[in-house]
Amino acid sequence: MVPGPTGNLEAMYLDDTGACGIALLCHPNPQQGGTMLNKVVSTLQRTARDQGLATLRFNYRGTGKSDGTHDMGGGEVDDAEAALAWLQERHPGLPVYLFGFSFGGFVAASLSGRLELRGEPAVRICLAAPAVTRIVAPHWLSGQGRLTVIQPEQDEVIDPQLVYDWAQAQQRPLQLVRIADSGHFFHGKLIELKDAVLQHVFDMNTAGADASADPDA
Template sequence: MSLTEIPLLLEGPCGALEALYLGRDDARGLALICHPHPLHAGSLHNKVVATLQRAARDAGYATLRFNFRGVGQSVGEHAHGEGEIDDAEAAARWLLAQHPGLPLTLFGFSFGSCVAACLGGRLEDAGVAIERLFMLAPPVQRFSVDGRLPQHAALTVIQPEADEVVTPAAVYAWSAALERPHELLKVAECGHFFHGRLNELKALVLPRLQS
């Protein structure tokens, strides 16, 4: 069985969405991965996104990472978050259709973490169970997710302590005020893009997928 991703064009709200898909007959679950901000060079090829895909692959998941509208071969223009949630929903529903009955885990990095969080709440409200949600360096000061999180998914927030893009203190305060159960993992001496720390990131994520 090949564990190589294949390129696809999925049908999104504005037209085609560029994606990389790893399907497998023995999948234990599904992983959808949302990339960082489209207006700041975010794409499905981001190194953090690729690391999350490899962690999910190694844990036995079928995976899908995709470009939001206006990025790469994806049709459309940046829609300030709300349209990107629609894109993510289209990608998630495509992935769920390929593997009926398997649990869905959502990943997001930076901007994509807030998109994934809001998608999780939307899907849960529609009766789709979300097993886990991973939010990496979520820009909660700029993209409100209050009242939009899934309530039944296991939630892990991973925040670099030396983040130069997202204010760590804001993430810690948001986490402290969050009433639903979750875990907050702080990565010491680490910047926003996890430069030199990708192996450590994978080591944090992988056992949580295997549990």
Template sequence: MLIRETPIFIDGPQGQLEALYLDTAEARGVALICHPNPVQGGTMLNKVISTLQRTARDAGFVTLRFNYRGVGQSAGSHDMGNGEIDDAQAAAAWLCRQHPDLPLTLLGFSFGGFVAASLGGRLEAAGQSVRHLFMIAPAVMRLGPEHSLPVGGTLTVVQPETDEVVDPALVYAWSEQLQRPHELLKVAECGHFFHGKLTDLKDRVLPRLSN
């Protein structure tokens, strides 16, 4: 049976946010998925985001992916920072209101890795736990002192070894100095957008979501 996501709109800080929502019977958790750089064409329909959504679905999660302000049919204009984190927070709040008893997992790709990580820290500071955080080829250079990662839950970083957008050395150095426990998974002969390697990405994320 083909399971399709439902197009919805969520109230965001600058107006409506366009989103795709998939409910799942007897779900093990809810997963919010954050897309890459909107200024460089990133949307919730990006193929890496679509792969992460299908992976979370296959692991038994309710899923929500959304467009940041100024992307697709989402209202507002790009902020390239805290504004997109605010959008993600609004999306997470909506998702958690639908399923208040289910744990939250955050997944983000590229710029979305920065957004998901920052959101996780913000939610934890407000008293909400994050069970899993997945940062895929994350834009760690955007993480400043004001952006704290969550301390609780599990953290998995997946980094392509031949990434042409995010310098792998930056991610490796960031991982080395990171104080909290985490897992760094490297994908050999793989560029930023996982061309020909989407199955490798799913193979790394799925078993960790299923634990």
């Protein structure tokens, strides 16, 4: 349990005593059943952990065992900020990586803006199928740090064209990665998601990735 603005937040912390950075993972829409146990979020956390980062995924207020009630806006960003502060206390001075899926993409993007405002920008921001229509004032995306947007081409929840148009309109460099034949939840495509993160967030050549790995691991 991590202290949050409206009470405790349920979280899953994967420590690394020799961590080279820290990663916060933000889950999808809690009003539609999204929690930190989502397989996309789990995949992102394990990928970041395997690259030597200390990682934390957490449930927003009113989700799982977290206290409070849903806000569906700034409240969840406040929760993410508190969760990141908890992680930073345990790993001070390390570079910050932000990951968000769907609604969590909005949360991670908005948090990146807050970090930039206080002069502590994230070094990497990875948004998977992000809810881009929510990233409007008073929320904003940081102009600093490497930005990777991973969008499934057959997304049935968030219109892919909205994400493509949003990405094209950004006044900053970014990497847009399209995952072919994939729906919103990356069913059967978690290996491709992991490979995209390794290649574009962690600068790894994934040509030799183990395609036989459990796609839901």
